[in-house]
Amino acid sequence: xxxxxxAPSDRAGLLLRVLPTGMYAGRSRVLVxxxxxxxxxxxxxxxxxxxxxxxxxxxxxxxxxxxIGDVVGPGGEPISYVAYVAPALxxxxxxxxxxxxxxxxxxxxxxxxxxxxxxxxxxxxxxxVAIGEITWALIRGALYGAGFLTVMLGMGLLTSPWALLAxxxxxxxxxxxxxxxxxxxxxxxxxxxxxxxxxxxxxxxxFSTTFYPITVYPAGVQxxxxxxxxxxxxxxxxxxxxxxxxxxxxxxxxxxxVMAAVGVVVASKRLGxxxxx
Numbered sequence: 001x002x003x004x005x006x007a008p009s010d011r012a013g014l015l016l017r018v019l020p021t022g023m024y025a026g027r028s029r030v031l032v033x034x035x036x037x038x039x040x041x042x043x044x045x046x047x048x049x050x051x052x053x054x055x056x057x058x059x060x061x062x063x064x065x066x067x068i069g070d071v072v073g074p075g076g077e078p079i080s081y082v083a084y085v086a087p088a089l090x091x092x093x094x095x096x097x098x099x100x101x102x103x104x105x106x107x108x109x110x111x112x113x114x115x116x117x118x119x120x121x122x123x124x125x126x127x128x129v130a131i132g133e134i135t136w137a138l139i140r141g142a143l144y145g146a147g148f149l150t151v152m153l154g155m156g157l158l159t160s161p162w163a164l165l166a167x168x169x170x171x172x173x174x175x176x177x178x179x180x181x182x183x184x185x186x187x188x189x190x191x192x193x194x195x196x197x198x199x200x201x202x203x204x205x206x207f208s209t210t211f212y213p214i215t216v217y218p219a220g221v222q223x224x225x226x227x228x229x230x231x232x233x234x235x236x237x238x239x240x241x242x243x244x245x246x247x248x249x250x251x252x253x254x255x256x257x258v259m260a261a262v263g264v265v266v267a268s269k270r271l272g273x274x275x276x277x
Contacts (some may be wrong), residue, residue, distance in 0.1 A: 031132025141174025179263025
């Protein structure tokens, strides 16, 4: 006896039956379409976040890197300092694009524009809103990553065929940070709470082995650094860029899969509680 896999429409129907009534209507794509129509008139604000890690690349990678020379890269092989820093800044670029879109923009829509209240008066549910907004944050982070990856390619910093997977990795990183960022935004009460976003993002950017190896830290601090999400993103990007890929890469990928799943679940539940109460 043979069985056939359910069609995509059947799987969507199954999801609609499993979720509580009103949570999901299968129309999250309309939020992505809306975000595209709105942001095409504000493209300068969208692309501006790409330049910060690019400035770091030229300022530290080339300027400061001239004073350092080669450093120990993945696998213990010596690489130039700019080749060491560039993959880390690629991961940071994907993080920045997703986090800032999933926090500042969503908070304004939620708290002041009351956009989601109007959306939930339509057939859309909280899970549609969460998936749609996280998907747009993912797209923005992926655009930052693609642009930065193009710069690295032009500079000759991609020396391995594994680098072809760097863009999908940037998408995964952006998705995870976007999901977590939106979940955190649902707990914010005022603009003052965004200081906590900076308090989380800036230390991650500075201490997640972006500019120097983890071995410079004491053993206890190394354990703390390995808990940072950006550290795992940097390890993925460095491994793919240099061709040093091993089984530990699966652990880094699993970290982001779990992070994304938790973010989507928390964001959708919080939106449901706040908007449908």
